[in-house]
Amino acid sequence: MLGHTMSAMVNNSQAAPVTPPGSPHKTQLSGLDRWFEITQRGSDVGREVRGGLVTFFTMAYIIALNPIIIGSEADSTGRLISGAPKYLDAARTQVDWAAVADSKMMVAAGTALIAGLMTILMGVWGRYPLGLATGLGLNAMLAYAIAPQMTWAQAMGLVVWEGILITLLVMTGIRTAVFRAVPPPMRTAISVGIGLFVTFVGLMDAGVVRKPAGSTPVELGINGSLMGWPIAVCITGFLLLVILYTRKVRGAMLLSILLTSVLAVVVEAVFKVGPTFLADGSKKATGWALNVPKLPSAADFASPSLGTLGKVDMLGAFSPEGHFSFKVFLGLLLLVFSLLLADFFDTVGTVVAIGQEGDLLNDKGNPPHLQQILTVDSVAAMAGGLGGVSSNTSYIESAAGVGEGARTGLASVVTGIAFLLSIFLTPIVDMIPSEAAAPVLAFVGYLMMSQVAHVDWDDVEDGIPAFLTIVLMPFAYSITTGIGAGFIVYCLIKLIKGKAAQVHPLLWAVSALFVLYFGQGILMSLIDKL
Template structure:
């Protein structure tokens, strides 16, 4: 059964404070054993854990060319007809536009999650989803057409929520699998933190290795371990705001180190392996935000390549939209379970409060992401960092959302936080979440095998959806083999079949293209 993490319970040691004010009643602050101060700290921690997307999403969406060789800004990416010389000025302008739109859309959606879903969870452009849009959709069409498909994906998810299908699927998932999802996400987010900090990297003769060449080298990794040790020390001493203090302290140390050493960022070609992973902790030039990407979409052009309708192209596009939808659909489901479980916010059936409202806001995230030209926005598992700091209500999301809005104008300050300073929080949250592994009955293969596949494939495949899908397919298969097919919820058969299609979509597209 799904139970609250012991570590999460320890975070609720404070005696509830606050009066029955309008703010308290609206967000149920006292009811959820929280306080305004606790929510503000949690909201800020979630923001700093997510803020890297303001720098990373532009590097994906803003630097890729569509089929015409144009950037998402509409400017040509290349200065020559052969498409070999990149226009650095045009790419820089494109990156700036995507950064501003990314922060704006994330801020508005996270505010909506706080005020409508009233759940401590942030939304922003989804990693993996943005790569699919940039490297799979855009090369086959124009950028406005690619973003139009993202809007269609969001509309489909929105309809699934309104019809109750998405909520029904949520309820159909066995409780043990929900627990496994939380544990798997804990390992996933810890792995993300280690990769972001450069502690774990792609190896020479191995898939991954420790640091560079099997050893820990470089000042940025030192900043990570400083933040990690500080966080552990503050946590065991039960210091309030431990995670936020760790992020700020490690950032200050990083700024000092960069000012003295001038390390710079890691180079894509590997020429500066000891540099900073994502953000360089140095003040950048201030520029006014350019929100010109908002609303730049083409809803129907992708279905009519070269002005003509093609059945083959149409079916291939449907497969791509389906893959977007499925990844978005189940990433959110896993994240909601993880955040709710870690914060002790799930009911006896393993459901969070205001489930429908939460899923509605998330579905609007895909639509808004397309309209903002930043790719589908989805719930962020990094929200567990804020929950680990004490966030329990939608007020924390309001704080996170306002921070994203401020980031539109304060990007130079936000980008001073290196990933090495935020990564310790992600790794530590993995520790908080993995404690739920004891709630899985490993003595029963029909329970343990699906849970095991769910847990290991999230970090190993670097995908929450893959882990959920593998667990569901295994659950249905084992039940059928044991002659217990009638005990499986009908929706689980539908979901398992959809995931089989999802897993072999590459082969399907190849057949259709052939």
């Protein structure tokens, strides 16, 4: 039974009555309710369905974005992940755009398939309101840093190895033990930092905040001004969400996404805004960031192709010229280590943040069914490699679904089914622009910021590591970076204060690994000199 105060969003909905242990009515709960612990967690089926749909809509951008990253880049042989050549000439100057389009369609279908299967598995086995899909950052590293050094099949083989290693860490209990070794102040800081990170992601996705052409790192809108219909739609969506939330309307987040999407479709139909990235490679600053919201035609519904599945070479990367090379092995080992550490701690941060936002953590700060949650996440990394879509991992956008009221794995089943349907209904999913989902992500940051009061800021042993964790997540655009910096400084301050014995041995080990992680550029340069 949950013992803490439910989050603000939960109080806006009527929770199902919780049946006390030993109650004679407890046996009347359905099998679905008992398995997913719906009543036990103070939820109901309607809230789980709404929460699952909100999570899907805030994650759906990956179906459009992953093909752009994975599907359009060539490997060392000049071939796309589909196996087709990217270029029409030997000099690699003329791109075969038809082949690129086919490759991107394959990646889109594979992305939705693996995300759907893994999210359903998380719901049924992990019983946690957590969506999984191709990890951003991990896919970029694969496309821009790893694949150019080898074939796509070999690159996906490294992803599978990363998944195998992280699964072994779960099966041996090491990953679970590391999760439990994180001290409470750092757990709180991770949750708050992720709230700011999610807010920043939402604002960037909608173009409300963006990278300027000038010298400042970021700016408001275009040259410091909120210009263009897409930004207007995003702001309208946020204000609508605030109104619905303030009025305690059930399903406020889902309604906000749907109504804002309808508004976006109308705006596009009337004003012909168009995309940000044009076909000739130029950019239109006031265009839609990712999806152009428009009603699909019958021709848009094409049969999905799953050609990326199973294209994996597990050993080829280690023997690029037909024989083993110790130098190549060390370099690849460092790449796999980077993938593993990023995947490992992104998940730790996400699970903690979701648990705290949904009041799902026990008195020791651990979620229910932790072993199963971490196992599914680890298997998802392997599945992403086998599916040819890059490592799949837990999505912090799930916090939007939790904010809507999701508390159980049933919400994840709903999210997963939506992903599977999107394989065949991609044009309908493409009607939801990022400008409609961004307001929800930004609003989730508000919900998660409330936990900042739980950090003792007067105590430097907790305050300084918590501060670094919180600020580095959005500023470095990396959950893993924030966690790593916080861990290292936490251990360092304890050492300076003569309290090293208070730090869990696993936290010392993890901090040492993070030192290597942050110094991987130096290590790679040393390996290159061998």
